Amino acid sequence: MIVEHVLDAVADQRLQAGTKLGEQALSDLFSCNRAHVRRALATLAAHQVVDLIPNRGAFVATPSEAEARDVFQARRAIEATIIRNVVRNADAADLTALRAHLEEEDRVRHASDRPRAIRASRAFHMLLGRIGRNSVLENYLSELTMRTSLIIGLYGSDRASLCDDDEHSRIVASIADRDEATAQKLVDIHLRHIEAEIDFGKERPRGGPLSVLIQTSSPE
Amino acid sequence: MIVEHVLDAVADQRLQAGTKLGEQALSDLFSCNRAHVRRALATLAAHQVVDLIPNRGAFVATPSEAEARDVFQARRAIEATIIRNVVRNADAADLTALRAHLEEEDRVRHASDRPRAIRASRAFHMLLGRIGRNSVLENYLSELTMRTSLIIGLYGSDRASLCDDDEHSRIVASIADRDEATAQKLVDIHLRHIEAEIDFGKERPRGGPLSVLIQTSSPE
């Protein structure tokens, strides 16, 4: 449960890379004992979203450039198979959900609500992951989108933060057409576009407050 | 360090699926306190190789049939990209290492040393993962081969336990030829062969001793 809150905060780019996750601070925030915090940090470390430095504590991971490239390549590998599954498995309800999501993205974009736009962008990919119906790939995608959030927060330009809505809608169209080859190609290009927006030259300041953990996180 | 020992034992099929990992037992085996054991179990659970049941303890995971199919599909997705990287990146030293490994596999097979054969089979795939030079994919492959070991231990027939050496050698040949398409196809077929050897009908007995954790594990 602590884990979920931290993961959400990282995914939404509320928690910045490099932020220290003190045991005391966390156990205060979630009003629990340190043992729980330590277990949560261990699983977060296993998922590579926090670094555990002996005698120093836990910090939100700061992916290197090399690691970032590996993450993007892994996403292309995994989402290629996921989109194939989606094209094959998607039923009417799934398509309805996808179109509903596109509308939500459109709405949020026009409201220029940046935090919620980030959340919606990620949610699109996770929705594909769910429709793909492979829990292993879905879990990996969850990890990789999380790490992508960290990477964009570290090196991304402002516009890079969110996916291009139009690309998303074209992907949905190809799914509806059952056009496997096009869908795969569109996803691949989409991911390369996201990666291209990143500039490893200017590294942003890292480390921030962790009061964001209990933020209302803009539900719905 | 505890984690590594458990992972090794699972990969070598010494630790059977369903085996209970008692905290006391582990802290005795590794002569450490329970806090360390609990942290190790948390990370193992994050990697899906143990199930953590509240108030009951930790057990080596027993993958279901559906999960097994997901694992194999994920392996095909990931190893397809890995082998592509290998064909592109492999230098002379890498090819030498691959050929040396093939000889080792051959040697072990003729000695009919089953435990070491299992270890060598997995080592081949992990060697490809290393040569691929994508640490994210390498880590995922490590997880997936681990879970494959559990699956084969649960549902596999006797011969299914190890990869076909000939398929391995043909893969190496295609790498040496820089024949990307052939290499990818061979790996895909190879993984499908492994999956085909599995019979989900007869589930093996699960749960076993955990004295195997400190076994000499046949070094070299």
Add this chain to the structure above:
DNA sequence: ATAACATAAATTGTTAACAATCCAAACAGA
């Protein structure tokens, strides 16, 4: 003999206290 139940042992969960390490601020000397 089997089933249900009560009791005892073992295991996991939780908490607190103490030790070791690291970090920051104050301080002395050049």
Add this chain to the structure above:
DNA sequence: TCTGTTTGGATTGTTAACAATTTATGTTAT
């Protein structure tokens, strides 16, 4: 003013003890 040292506070690491739950044992009744 800058460098190096010392000291105090805070944080992580470790251990032990206690509570809660489950599992095993053994008894009794049908």
